[in-house]
Amino acid sequence: MTTTAENEAALEAAEKAGGGAAAGRxxxxxxxxxxxxxVAIVVALSLTTETFLTTGNLVNLLDQAAVxxxxxxxxxxxxxSGAFDLSITAVLAVSxxxxxxxxxxxxxxxxxxxxxxxxxxxGAINGLVVVTVKVHSFIATLALSIMYRGLAVILTAGAIVYxxxxxxxxxxxxxxxxxxxxxxxxxxxxxxxxAVCWIVxxxxxxxxxxxxxxxxxxAARLSGIRVGSIRVAVFAISGVxxxxxGLILAARGGSAQASMATGMELTAIAAAVVxxxxxxxxxxxxxxxxxxxxxxxxxxxxxxxxxxxxIYQQVVQGALILGAVSFDRLLRRSRA
Amino acid sequence: xxxxxxxxxxxxxxxxxxxDVSFSxxxxxxxxxxxxxxxxxxxxxxxxxxxxxxxxGRVLLDGRPISIGSPRDxxxxxxxxxxxxxxxxxxxxxxxxxxxxxxxxxxxxxTRAADARAFAELAERTGFDLDxxxxxxxxxxxxxxxxxxxxxxxxxxxxxxxxxxTALLTKTETDRLLAVIRxxxxxxxxxxxxxxxxxxxxxxxxxxxVLRDGRHVITGPAADQTPDSLVRHMVGRPLDVFFPDPAPxxxxxxxxxxxxxxxxxxxxRGVSLDIRAGExxxxxxxxxxxxxxxxxxxxxxxxxxGGEVELEGRPxxxxxxxASMRAGLAxxxxxxxxxxxVLGRSVRENIALASLGSRQLAGFVRGGAExxxxxxxxxxxxxxxxxxxxxxxxLSGGNQQKVLFGKWLLDRPKVLLVDEPTRxxxxxxxxxxxxxxxxxxxxxxxxxxxxxxxxxxxxLAHRVLVMRHGRVxxxxxxxxxxxxxxxxxxxxxxxxxxxxxxxxxxxxx
Ligand SMILES: Nc1ncnc2c1ncn2[C@@H]1O[C@H](COP(=O)(O)OP(=O)(O)OP(=O)(O)O)[C@@H](O)[C@H]1O
Ligand SMILES: [Mg+2]
Numbered sequence: 124m125t126t127t128a129e130n131e132a133a134l135e136a137a138e139k140a141g142g143g144a145a146a147g148r149x150x151x152x153x154x155x156x157x158x159x160x161x162v163a164i165v166v167a168l169s170l171t172t173e174t175f176l177t178t179g180n181l182v183n184l185l186d187q188a189a190v191x192x193x194x195x196x197x198x199x200x201x202x203x204s205g206a207f208d209l210s211i212t213a214v215l216a217v218s219x220x221x222x223x224x225x226x227x228x229x230x231x232x233x234x235x236x237x238x239x240x241x242x243x244x245x246g247a248i249n250g251l252v253v254v255t256v257k258v259h260s261f262i263a264t265l266a267l268s269i270m271y272r273g274l275a276v277i278l279t280a281g282a283i284v285y286x287x288x289x290x291x292x293x294x295x296x297x298x299x300x301x302x303x304x305x306x307x308x309x310x311x312x313x314x315x316x317x318a319v320c321w322i323v324x325x326x327x328x329x330x331x332x333x334x335x336x337x338x339x340x341x342a343a344r345l346s347g348i349r350v351g352s353i354r355v356a357v358f359a360i361s362g363v364x365x366x367x368x369g370l371i372l373a374a375r376g377g378s379a380q381a382s383m384a385t386g387m388e389l390t391a392i393a394a395a396v397v398x399x400x401x402x403x404x405x406x407x408x409x410x411x412x413x414x415x416x417x418x419x420x421x422x423x424x425x426x427x428x429x430x431x432x433x434i435y436q437q438v439v440q441g442a443l444i445l446g447a448v449s450f451d452r453l454l455r456r457s458r459a
Numbered sequence: 460x461x462x463x464x465x466x467x468x469x470x471x472x473x474x475x476x477x478x479d480v481s482f483s484x485x486x487x488x489x490x491x492x493x494x495x496x497x498x499x500x501x502x503x504x505x506x507x508x509x510x511x512x513x514x515x516g517r518v519l520l521d522g523r524p525i526s527i528g529s530p531r532d533x534x535x536x537x538x539x540x541x542x543x544x545x546x547x548x549x550x551x552x553x554x555x556x557x558x559x560x561x562x563x564x565x566x567x568x569x570t571r572a573a574d575a576r577a578f579a580e581l582a583e584r585t586g587f588d589l590d591x592x593x594x595x596x597x598x599x600x601x602x603x604x605x606x607x608x609x610x611x612x613x614x615x616x617x618x619x620x621x622x623x624x625t626a627l628l629t630k631t632e633t634d635r636l637l638a639v640i641r642x643x644x645x646x647x648x649x650x651x652x653x654x655x656x657x658x659x660x661x662x663x664x665x666x667x668x669v670l671r672d673g674r675h676v677i678t679g680p681a682a683d684q685t686p687d688s689l690v691r692h693m694v695g696r697p698l699d700v701f702f703p704d705p706a707p708x709x710x711x712x713x714x715x716x717x718x719x720x721x722x723x724x725x726x727x728r729g730v731s732l733d734i735r736a737g738e739x740x741x742x743x744x745x746x747x748x749x750x751x752x753x754x755x756x757x758x759x760x761x762x763x764x765g766g767e768v769e770l771e772g773r774p775x776x777x778x779x780x781x782a783s784m785r786a787g788l789a790x791x792x793x794x795x796x797x798x799x800x801v802l803g804r805s806v807r808e809n810i811a812l813a814s815l816g817s818r819q820l821a822g823f824v825r826g827g828a829e830x831x832x833x834x835x836x837x838x839x840x841x842x843x844x845x846x847x848x849x850x851x852x853x854l855s856g857g858n859q860q861k862v863l864f865g866k867w868l869l870d871r872p873k874v875l876l877v878d879e880p881t882r883x884x885x886x887x888x889x890x891x892x893x894x895x896x897x898x899x900x901x902x903x904x905x906x907x908x909x910x911x912x913x914x915x916x917x918x919l920a921h922r923v924l925v926m927r928h929g930r931v932x933x934x935x936x937x938x939x940x941x942x943x944x945x946x947x948x949x950x951x952x953x954x955x956x957x958x959x960x961x962x963x964x965x966x967x968x
Contacts, residue, residue, distance in 0.1 A: 342801050
């Protein structure tokens with residue numbers, strides 16, 4: 124074995140050897156794809172409208188991004204671990220309904236806590252089913268999401284549920300603007316959760332294990348990683364993110380119902396993937412999901428500001444997602 | 460037939476890995492391609508066969524330039540590549556893989572019988588004994604490789620590149636493959652063979668080319684070269700390659716690993732062994748003798764059906780890698796792609812993966828400590844041409860092997876189980892890994908090593924175990940046994956490749 128001094132030298136040499144430059148260039152090139160798209164839209168909207176670059180609109184934009192953003196954090200995390208969670212919006216609905224129901228009996232704080240707890244538990248159940256039954260997470264969470272929606276219908280008897288009159292205002296606290304330049308509490312919650320997920324993925328040993336499981340489950344297992352526990356934890360976090368998104372939606376509407384946010388799980392997955400998180404697992408980052416969310420939100424915002432007919436919005440949204448992914452693909456191919 | 464490779468160049472992110480490489484191949488000849496890990500051998504072969512796009516370079520077939528832009532183009536011109544990492548569809552049958560994408564059909568309906576007839580012909584020609592209906596994922600590696608070769612032949616390939624085909628094979632399998640390679644050449648094909656086994660190259664090749672740092676060093680008849688001269692061309696200086704003698708095990712050295720009657724399915728049928736601190740125990744045997752499965756069962760990678768394993772007197776649970784690792788056991792697995800590395804992640808993350816717990820603070824990775832530890836390990840193992848941040852898949856095969864090794868040494872295990880420690884590693888690096896194993900043992904680590912290279916087992920181990928059909932059938936002290944005796948024992952009931960008589964096994968029945 125060599126001495127420490129030699130090791131340091133070797134390390135430095137290895138770092139200077141240029142491989143770093145090579146790897147660096149790939150990542151930079153790759154990141155350009157969607158970032159460029161987002162920048163282009165921002166520039167276009169700034170030039171063509173007078174309202175885009177106003178505080179009011181930007182605050183609004185962030186608020187609009189909050190729900191999809193939270194769901195995209197969940198989707199990114201799960202996809203990196205090599206799985207899919209199609210149940211997030213069903214979990215969202217059950218959590219939001221729980222919030223309303225419990226608020227009726229025990230107050231707003233208890234209602235919110237209960238919602239988060241339910242989200243975590245349902246998420247953990249997803250994880251346990253995926254780990255023990257060993258069916259593909261895509262199918263498992265699809266089946267579970269149908270059950271959760273059903274549960275939501277049972278809880279609400281198919282109706283819209285409202286918190287009691289006296290606490291209705293408090294229940295909507297998340298949709299209020301805060302002292303921070305009028306940014307809504309929902310936006311702050313979203314930013315906080317995104318930051319936490321980001322740090323967890325990028326800086327903790329848990330994050331490392333998540334990437335390893337997604338990249339090569341067998342290698343991870345043989346490296347002493349408890350694959351099952353990590354998976355359950357990832358799904359539980361996903362459930363908590365969904366529950367928080369549910370709280371925001373319920374706060375905005377002042378109510379909850381079984382069909383909340385139907386289909387939005389696909390938007391969240393699209394956001395994650397558009398940002399450059401690989402559906403194969405083991406690759407990606409929270410910030411990529413955030414870029415994807417920004418892209419999708421900007422499209423809606425742009426339609427609004429430009430006064431375009433929103434019947435075209437979905438077509439454009441889909442086309443842009445496809446465009447962004449193809450462009451990304453093109454840039455990636457050039458590294459081989 | 461004459462194939463000229465002209466001016467091949469390739470750079471990754473500004474770092475050249477091939478620089479203006481030119482030489483010629485001929486039909487009817489076997490051409491050896493040699494060089495250290497990372498010299499650019501695989502890259503060159505891939506560029507010629509359309510699997511990577513070179514920056515410069517063209518191929519002339521009998522003097523006429525041909526354009527190869529994809530593996531499909533290459534196949535059309537009769538160029539086939541059997542790459543270092545096999546590329547089969549595991550869930551399909553042997554037959555389906557051999558004719559993958561080119562299934563015979565009538566009006567779009569597949570005519571399986573016609574494929575089957577063609578397959579039988581091919582199998583006859585090569586002498587490969589493969590069941591066309593078997594699923595590829597159920598086959599041992601050597602057989603999978605035969606499937607790849609048949610696929611190349613089925614496509615009518617006249618130029619066949621083989622990237623380290625013998626790295627995974629035992630001696631007999633290797634001999635059989637080399638015979639097939641000679642036969643392919645006799646039928647007029649040009650075969651390019653990449654290998655780190657110099658004797659093998661010299662015995663089977665007509666010509667050799669050596670690359671160093673992406674540059675062409677020499678091309679010439681194999682008859683003009685010796686192992687020493689080849690090493691000199693590869694490394695750029697003379698190099699002594701020999702097995703370092705392991706330090707003697709102290710009389711009082713305690714038994715660190717004790718395994719009793721370990722069982723796992725049909726592969727491991729009651730293996731008992733002891734490893735003392737500082738001792739290297741080598742395991743020889745054929746592929747399928749249960750060598751790797753024994754390591755896996757001891758480590759707990761596969762749940763043991765029965766038997767006990769104790770590390771320093773403490774029993775290990777029957778199927779928990781984390782528990783085994785906490786007790787001080789480590790296992791370098793057989794296959795780096797499937798079991799060893801997370802190819803898409805960085806070198807640094809891979810090296811750190813098995814010991815994340817040792818460099819953390821409240822769940823956070825201590826980045827500085829990790830960078831230093833990983834960098835030092837790369838230095839120790841002499842992994843060149845890579846940095847910590849680059850993904851592992853961009854490393855050459857040999858360097859990937861070193862990273863895999865390094866990952867298990869960071870936490871200083873008490874007992875190291877290694878499966879094929881030097882698979883795909885060049886001569887210089889191989890002797891470094893040998894040196895490393897001997898040093899680790901001298902420091903008191905117990906080592907249990909499985910290798911298909913009998914020389915490696917005999918050269919490094921204090922004690923040699925021979926396995927057959929999931930049992931230990933022979934145990935010898937260092938120097939007490941010859942290569943022929945080991946092989947005879949390993950083969951005992953299969954036709955022996957050597958005439959040497961088997962000595963009755965001593966030790967356990
Ligand atoms: N896609 C890639 N991106 C970046 N660098 C690469 C890529 N592919 C190969 N390299 C680098 O090119 C060099 C040559 O690699 P190559 O695989 O050709 O080596 P080799 O001679 O086959 O070595 P080995 O004997 O270890 O298989 C190595 O330094 C490797 O890290
Ligand atoms: Mg190679």
